[in-house]
Amino acid sequence: MTDSPLVIRGLTKTFRPGGRTVRALDAVTFDLAPGVVTGLIGPDGAGKTTLMRITAGLLLPDAGAVEVLGLDVAVEPLEVQARIGYMPQRFGLYEDLTVGENLDLYADLQGVPATARVERYARLMEMTGLGAFMKRLAGRLSGGMKQKLGLACTLVRPPRLLLLDEPTVGVDPVSRRELWSIVYRLVEAEGMSVLLSTAYLDEAERCAQVVLLHQGRMVDQGPPRQFSEPLRGRTFSVQVEPEGRRALQARLSRLPGVLDAVLQGDGIRVVLEGQSDQRPSDAEMAGWRPVDPRFEDGFVALLSGERHRGELPRVHARSISGGEAIQVTDLTRRFGDFVAVKRLSFAVRSGEVFGLLGANGAGKTTTFRMLCGLLPVSSGHVRVAGVDLRHAAAEARGRIGYMSQKFSLYANLTVLQNLNFFARAYGLRGREAKARIQWALEAFELDAFAATESGTLPLGYKQRLAMAAALMHEPDILFLDEPTSGVDPLARREFWDRINALAEGGVTVLVTTHFMEEAEYCDRLAIMASGEILALGTPAEIKARAAGEDQPQPSMEEAFIALIQRRDPA
């Protein structure tokens, strides 16, 4: 026997949504290392949540066995549940109960004696910093605080094994950092074993061990360095002038021997193929600076077989008079007494990729919705494509494309029916409509799925379809609201390749995101907090503004955190 707190052998689980068979887990086998944080890493749909739920006794496996702390979960779920802590994706909080009442409930359910509570609560509150909010309703907490409360609730009785299902999803970088520090302290102080699932690859590097899942299968297991180390000597950074970045990145990524090329900071990060005979010429590589490999490089290398490089969509945007695609003056939005957006002014140039960044509640979604005409403005002016939204809204809408964070096409219509509808909704008819639909099916490789109900498509394809629908009428301006949340790194690369191609064709792109690395892809960006713009400029300018004595060369994430903290020193 092993001293591992979690032993998984040949775990297989199949679901049948709407007649299709989806193998969520396929013969997964591993032992969890005791006393450390193990990252369960994989893109959406890799099977992370299914594995977590089986381990917690919420699902029965089709085959294989799970042993938690020496107990078979399938046989003794109650016993297992009394010994582990599990935080589901949505934290499991009762939003209409206060912080204290949530803690009380879980303490009751976990059988924590009243005498032990005082001390335990004090410790949890100290750890999470929620002590001052005991009487506040959980629903009134910010995303980051909810997440910490969720964690505290699973910890009221110290478990020996802690399962955290995507605890950092949808949370801003500041809160993510705090959560990680709590988890580290738990492991150190209480000797807990932690299994934490995440879709953020940069978090893998914070784990002692990594289990990499992909499409239900375990790709590999080991310390994160084991994934990145084979790539040592194959990763480079290429410096380039800001204007040429995108063109160069597009060229490099198609170069033979190049496995991956992404925008990073002021330069381009390049990963080479393993075989040395395929290397780019020395002339090409002049000025390339070798850098340390990251976990993400290892991930891309491991799964490169599925990398997709299709034809990129070509769009020719009409030129917008005045050169400014979006012009915002004194934009204000009030909800009752609450001012969500305060006198915002900025302009987006034609053909620019402009990013809108901010923590949850910063007002970026409100701003975004006003710009695409989904929310009436309280005061101020918005000109989109040279048209005042208040007066010629329908005309302005004819020139914009919109893709929302959630998949928001008609899930029970087929791909073709969706495309048909949006083509007609944008006023295309006859041969023109037919041509555009054909273009969408080809450029986004949706041919094979034309008759599939769009709700059952894999996530990556849903995203392609959403983008195809938004581009149906060859818009001049494309609005993207957190377009890549939950999408795996490969699909994300593919997505940005398309965005870059559109920008090269003159389309203006306005994008909101909380992936800091994606902020680097923008020509310019605005960081928002409390309804105001904190900083506006190119990524390099913003990082320069955030630089201080302790951080002479901050990363985008560090810059973001520094700017926010400088504003609220608390």
Added chain:
Amino acid sequence: MAALLSPRLLGLLRKESLQILRDPSSIAIAFVLPVLLLLLFGYGVSLDSKHVPVGIVVEQPSSEASSFLGAFQQSVYFEPRFYGTRQAGREGLRQRQVKGLLVLPADFAQRLKADRDAPIQVIVNGVDANSARLLEGYVQGVWSSWLQRELQARQIPVARPVEPETRIWFNAELASRNYLVPGLLVVNMTLVGALLTALVFAREWERGTLEALMVTPVTLGEILIGKLLPYFVLGMGGMVLSVLMALFLFEVPMRGSFWVLALCSTLFLLTALGMGLLISIVTRNQFVAGMIAILATFLPAFLLSGFLFDIGSMPAVVQVVTHIVAARYFVTILQSLFLAGDVWSLILPNAAALVLMASFFLGLSRRLLRKRLE
């Protein structure tokens, strides 16, 4: 009993009660909805016609005609409206100005004296058959009592072989409110019970909180009781409020004992809550749960419970269907409890049916509730 004392159950009960207190919609469903519905139904639904507009055509005025019309005008049931000619009267009937038409022909007084019989014509609008029939009865009543007085006054002998002596038990004045209000209580409680619970599990599924509950060592029995008990208390609160309104606002008599009322209400509420829980557990979706709750509760309770329409007069197949409507049993019990008293021969079998249905719904809920997500 041991389960009742577990700190886990107490924790769940406290949680659920706090949620109810903070969520205005539960309070609204339990207290505001019954009051509103009861007011609306109590005043809106009445079968007692009063001041029915009736057209009258007197073709030839006479003292007899005036005497008859006097009797007619005294009745609270009618609101006479006079027309000059038959044609005008018929036109008024056609245009729905009046519900019925009474024609005293030109030879009314003359024939009354000569033949002791003066045919008068009554036409009613038969579209609403029930109202028409009642109207007919009222006219007939006024006419025969006037005629009798008239003949007696003139000392004309009339043979009356059989005379009915009618006595109406339990509801002497035949106030329809007295039988509608108890029925309304049932419709009300069906809605409240099912709506309160239909959403509770579905809501926790959707918000992801049930998943967090399930991984604690809590047992299914505890979860079920933890859900049921607070909503039961809430539903009973609504019931008490409705009963008070029935007694003091609508002045329905209460002839049975209150403890029987409390006991039967408990049984019925458990059935309604159990039905809601079952819907909630099976659908796991607030929207579908709400939809089914409305379809499966309101219309059947309204139309098939015997609250408005006589079950005995329905076709056999429909009568069979009414047996699976829990409201049917409670309507029978309540109408008797309020108007007749503790009629054990009626209460016992109907209460037994409620016990059966409550155990069925709650038992099935317990069986279908799993600590797994599949």
Added chain:
Amino acid sequence: MLGRILALTVKEFLALFKDKRSRFVVVIPPLIQLLVFGYAASFDLNHIPYAVYDRDGGYAARELLAHFQGAPSFELVRPIQRQEEIAELIDRRAALLVIQIPPRFTADLVSGRTAPVQVLIDGRNSNSAQIAQSDVSRILTGFNQDWIAQHQLQGMPVSLVTRAWYNPNLESRWFFVSGLVGLLTLVVTMMVTALSVAREREQGTFDQLLVTPLRPVEILIGKAMPGILIGTLEASLVVTLAVFWFKVPLTGGLGVLYSGILLFVLAAVGVGLMISSLAATLQQALLGAFLFLVPAVILSGFATPIDNMPDAVQTLTLVDPLRYYLVILRSVFLEGAGFELLLPQMWPLALIALATLAAAAWLFRHRMS
């Protein structure tokens, strides 16, 4: 513009009927409801259980009882031997009424005296009691007439000549089935429309729709079309069943009937869309639809006459589209009414439709999110 509306309409239908469950929900339950409720909803008493306590036993008593046995709706539970049995039978609702014939009944009748007959009726359901009471007195009147004729006596003149227009046999099923046409049209139309906008809002597709160049009017028409078409079809189906299955006479013209149906469906669609665009979530929409539906049915005069309601409640019924529709349906079905008679019912419907549709279109874009 036409192309865009057409595309939206086609999409609405595809989305609605793609799902097997929603196809089922729109078609099957209304039909079942029509059949079940068509039979259930009736005030007619065709089953009056009664008991007889004959303390006389003479031939006149037997003759009287024969009259009761000859009445088709009266069903003898059993003869009674003792006084105590009366309460027992009525209490447990085994008998709706008990006829008690006094000991000297035959003797009284033969000697020309008026003989009383005691009729005890269970008043718990006052409506049934009232109907039973008048049925009993009709039977007694019949017996009296026969007795007077047999013994050559001078009786009360029978001089009330009653006729019921439009429904000579006073069948209340005609009344309820034609009312069900209205009820079911309303339920189906509300189901199709009340959730349509709220569902799209919740799924995020409404935003996607709002960023296209579609104007609110176009969205309104596109969203209203399925409700209008399905509501009209449903109404036609139910009308067909009412005529051919329940044999309710359709005496009026189809033109005026369909004008009424169309106006009502428009008003119902307007209310549904207004609720839908006012609601933030599906659940709110559902609750809203329900909170409209219940009072709308109660206050429409579907089961109980509006005239019986207190004045304040009667005023409230003026905004209930079902109220007008029911009058139109019943008048066209039974009275054969034409346009000139129904105009006062039609313009309020048109007004309600106009107001709610305009409100819905405005709310599409202006509802706070």
